[in-house]
Amino acid sequence: MKVVVIQGPNLNMLGVREQNIYGPMKLEQIHSQMKEFATQNNIEIEFFQSNLEGEIVDKVQECYGDAHGIIINAAAYTHTSIAIRDALSAVNLPTIEVHISNIHRREDFRKENMIAPVCTSSVVGFGPFGYHLAMVGMLQIMSEMKAAQEMQQQAPAAE
Ligand code: DQA
Secondary structure: OEEEEEEOOOHHHOOOOOHHHHOOOOHHHHHHHHHHHHHHOOOEEEEEEOOOHHHHHHHHHHOOOOOOEEEEEOHHHHHOOHHHHHHHHHHOOOEEEEEOOOHHHOOHHHOOOOOHHHOOEEEEOOOOHHHHHHHHHHHHHHHHHHHHHHHHHHOOOOO
16 A cells, blocks of 8 residues: 655745744654554555645646555645645545644634545644544555455345
């Protein structure tokens, strides 16, 4: 199973930017913890960060036929990007959206969310631990999908 982790604008500044909101952890530290969990659970994992909307759209499209699931923090593009939303909808993969902060209790403009309606689920407000929760959630989604497929294969063909 392959999971692609997509990180949006300014997340490369974690550990520096607004530590009171996002905490002291750097993106590399978050990714190395995710990598450890992935290795332990036999998951192939790829990390991608970009500050550019079009590059994120390209990366989502590349996941089609390559990845089994996407974990995405679209950062500020969450609130504005119809293009990223359409890309996620187009590839139609199990997708978990992560936000380090609780976007629901911040400024009003962060309550607008273009991405969530095309995601399988959202993890919000747990700090960097949310990425770990997303990995656990992705494992659960994958095992449910596998069980459903096996059930279908075992079911007698309809007459
Ligand atoms: C964020 C929340 C967004 O509103 C913000 O623009 C970010 C980070 C989060 O992880 O809490 O850059 O996605």
